[in-house]
Amino acid sequence: MGKHAQNEFWKTALTSVLKAFLLGPIQQMLMMFDPVRIFATAISIGCVVIALVCALWIHSKVLTIIAIVIEIGALIWSILIRGWICISDRY
Numbered sequence: 062m063g064k065h066a067q068n069e070f071w072k073t074a075l076t077s078v079l080k081a082f083l084l085g086p087i088q089q090m091l092m093m094f095d096p097v098r099i100f101a102t103a104i105s106i107g108c109v110v111i112a113l114v115c116a117l118w119i120h121s122k123v124l125t126i127i128a129i130v131i132e133i134g135a136l137i138w139s140i141l142i143r144g145w146i147c148i149s150d151r152y
Contacts, residue, residue, distance in 0.1 A: 066116030066125050073109055073132070101139035108132035 081089040093102045112128035115121045 066112045066129070069129050069132075070109055070113055073105075097142055098139050101135045101142065104135040105132050105139070108135065 077089070084092070092098065108128045108131045112125050112132065115124040115128055
């Protein structure tokens with residue numbers, strides 16, 4: 062399970078780096094720490110750390126999977142929040 066958590070960590074890190082490259086690091090940080098997205102960002106970053114700790118030091122498969130599922134949920138939540146605000150601004 063440790064290998065899976067490491068892969069998940071590197072996938073998340075690479076995604077953030079690529080988005081920062083495409084948008085620019087300042088724009089990426091502004092989007093991540095937008096008042097609407099701050100909770101989703103904090104949950105996502107916290108779950109990455111929790112998944113690594115659970116996989117590498119605690120060796121708990123169940124806790125690692127739960128942390129990864131919550132992290133993915135936070136990322137989806139962040140995307141949906143931004144999309145909902147963009148749609149509601151149009152009307």
